[in-house]
Amino acid sequence: MTATPTIGPRQWHRFSVTERIMRSVFYLMALIAIVWSLRSIEIIPEFLYDAPQQTADLFARMWPIDWAWYPKVVHAALLETLHTATLGTILAVVMASLVALLVARNITRSAVLNGIGRFILVATRSVHAMVWALFFVAVFGPGALAGTLAIAVHSIGFTGKFLSEAIEEAKPGPIEALTAAGASPLAILLKGYWPQVKPAFLAIATFRWDINVRESAVLGLVGGGGLGMALDTALSNLYWDQAGLVLFVIFVIVIAVEIVTAWIRGKII
Amino acid sequence: MSDVPLPARTRRDAFPPNWPACIGLTVLALYVLYASTILDITWARFMVGLDQGSRFLSRMFPPNVAPDKLALLYNGMSESLQIAIIATAVGVLLSLPLGLAAARNLAPLPLAWFSRGLIVAFRTFHPVIVAILFVKAVGFGALAGMLALVVASLGFLSKLVAEAVEEMSMKPVEAVRATGASFLSVVVMAVLPQVMARFIGFSAYQLDSNLRNSALVGLVGGGGIGATLFTAFQRFDYDFVLTIVLAIIAVVMVGEIVSGFMRRLFQ
Numbered sequence: 001m002t003a004t005p006t007i008g009p010r011q012w013h014r015f016s017v018t019e020r021i022m023r024s025v026f027y028l029m030a031l032i033a034i035v036w037s038l039r040s041i042e043i044i045p046e047f048l049y050d051a052p053q054q055t056a057d058l059f060a061r062m063w064p065i066d067w068a069w070y071p072k073v074v075h076a077a078l079l080e081t082l083h084t085a086t087l088g089t090i091l092a093v094v095m096a097s098l099v100a101l102l103v104a105r106n107i108t109r110s111a112v113l114n115g116i117g118r119f120i121l122v123a124t125r126s127v128h129a130m131v132w133a134l135f136f137v138a139v140f141g142p143g144a145l146a147g148t149l150a151i152a153v154h155s156i157g158f159t160g161k162f163l164s165e166a167i168e169e170a171k172p173g174p175i176e177a178l179t180a181a182g183a184s185p186l187a188i189l190l191k192g193y194w195p196q197v198k199p200a201f202l203a204i205a206t207f208r209w210d211i212n213v214r215e216s217a218v219l220g221l222v223g224g225g226g227l228g229m230a231l232d233t234a235l236s237n238l239y240w241d242q243a244g245l246v247l248f249v250i251f252v253i254v255i256a257v258e259i260v261t262a263w264i265r266g267k268i269i
Numbered sequence: 270m271s272d273v274p275l276p277a278r279t280r281r282d283a284f285p286p287n288w289p290a291c292i293g294l295t296v297l298a299l300y301v302l303y304a305s306t307i308l309d310i311t312w313a314r315f316m317v318g319l320d321q322g323s324r325f326l327s328r329m330f331p332p333n334v335a336p337d338k339l340a341l342l343y344n345g346m347s348e349s350l351q352i353a354i355i356a357t358a359v360g361v362l363l364s365l366p367l368g369l370a371a372a373r374n375l376a377p378l379p380l381a382w383f384s385r386g387l388i389v390a391f392r393t394f395h396p397v398i399v400a401i402l403f404v405k406a407v408g409f410g411a412l413a414g415m416l417a418l419v420v421a422s423l424g425f426l427s428k429l430v431a432e433a434v435e436e437m438s439m440k441p442v443e444a445v446r447a448t449g450a451s452f453l454s455v456v457v458m459a460v461l462p463q464v465m466a467r468f469i470g471f472s473a474y475q476l477d478s479n480l481r482n483s484a485l486v487g488l489v490g491g492g493g494i495g496a497t498l499f500t501a502f503q504r505f506d507y508d509f510v511l512t513i514v515l516a517i518i519a520v521v522m523v524g525e526i527v528s529g530f531m532r533r534l535f536q
Contacts, residue, residue, distance in 0.1 A: 023534060037355045041355065042492075048407060048408075054408075083308055090297065126481075134502050143308075144308035145310045218395045222488060
């Protein structure tokens with residue numbers, strides 16, 4: 001007690017000095033970024049004067065919704081969107097499984113191949129489905145083919161990332177048992193890894209399907225087919241009551257899909 | 270040795286055929302065929318496309334790095350960054366009150382249900398669709414894109430704030446209330462300390478996602494790099510398209526690193 005009389009009551013801090021400095025630096029950087037953005041962003045104030053009227057006009061023109069348009073165009077577009085999302089997801093899952101096998105370190109024991117796989121995942125994920133759709137529309141022409149491929153390619157990154165993580169988390173016990181029994185690599189994959197990965201696989205696939213229905217509903221705006229195409233037509237013709245119908249259909253289908261995926265997830269897990 | 274002859278099969282097959290899975294796979298395969306015909310996806314079209322694709326790729330290489338194009342790229346990209354940063358900041362500021370209003374353990378129930386309905390509406394529509402509506406409301410340009418991303422951020426962040434608040438411990442809240450504190454004091458002293466760490470994690474993720482989406486809203490007139498990209502596509506400047514896409518990938522990757530760093534800093 002008498003050896004340390006000068007120290008006095010100890011000061012307790014929730015965070016270490018480095019943490020506090022780093023956080024302060026971060027706050028400062030965030031502030032600078034926000035101030036820079038606010039000062040240099042170009043907003044045309046003249047556009048803002050009539051914004052309330054424009055908004056009121058928007059809703060006034062949407063109402064009443066043109067229900068008669070549903071059987072003519074929107075129903076087919078809705079089916080196309082659902083098929084695009086589903087087919088795109090199936091394609092994505094098939095391709096992503098192959099890439100995931102390439103990325104998983106416990107299956108492919110080569111850092112170079114792992115790296116190549118990882119690059120594929122990051123590159124497909126970073127480019128948004130709509131940008132992919134622009135590409136595929138340029139290559140295959142407008143339509144559902146471009147939309148499906150855009151959905152499929154963009155989903156590889158997300159699906160493959162989570163799949164490869166699930167594969168890497170698989171317990172080595174069953175794998176070793178199968179190897180000791182002299183099983184072929186395919187048998188090890190199907191009987192050793194697959195049962196362990198299956199729940200994660202199904203969960204990832206349904207989750208991605210949910211996202212893909214949302215995405216495929218807008219792909220048509222750049223020529224990818226489906227509801228987006230109907231929306232684009234309505235908007236170019238300035239038929240806001242038809243646009244309102246498409247928006248309503250998108251709202252309903254997104255909520256319905258969310259309920260369905262929640263139900264499926266409840267069944268799997 | 271074997272005086273008792275074993276019956277032909279004493280054990281179950283180790284891997285009996287899994288009929289439900291087989292049927293499921295067959296149905297899936299049939300669906301793929303059916304959907305392909307519905308969507309008019311044929312092998313011939315695919316092959317024609319591949320032929321076009323190779324021409325397309327050859328026109329994309331090498332990426333165009335002419336100074337005037339780079340200036341366009343820089344302008345578009347900085348506008349996208351500004352859109353993403355402001356949208357995240359505004360979204361973060363507004364999502365706290367909205368999230369609190371949607372938490373059923375703090376807000377009165379009618380208000381909570383109203384806020385939840387609002388959040389569902391915000392979350393349901395893709396940012397691109399919201400951007401279209403804002404382009405009509407406030408005209409072309411960065412403001413429409415920014416507002417669309419604010420709505421998207423609000424939908425995502427408020428939902429998570431509401432969930433975090435509903436999961437937190439009510440004991441500090443009761444303690445602070447017992448001292449006669451005002452509602453604002455309860456929020457600042459009892460609620461925020463419990464949800465802040467998670468909230469900052471979500472905000473970092475949202476910044477990331479706004480960066481990606483800010484490249485999108487431009488496609489429908491919301492300003493930023495998306496507008497530059499769309500123009501380049503329409504002018505068949507495919508080599509410049511490649512430059513833009515590479516730049517987007519680079520910015521998104523840097524954004525991922527920054528937001529990962531932010532999450533670790535505030536854990």
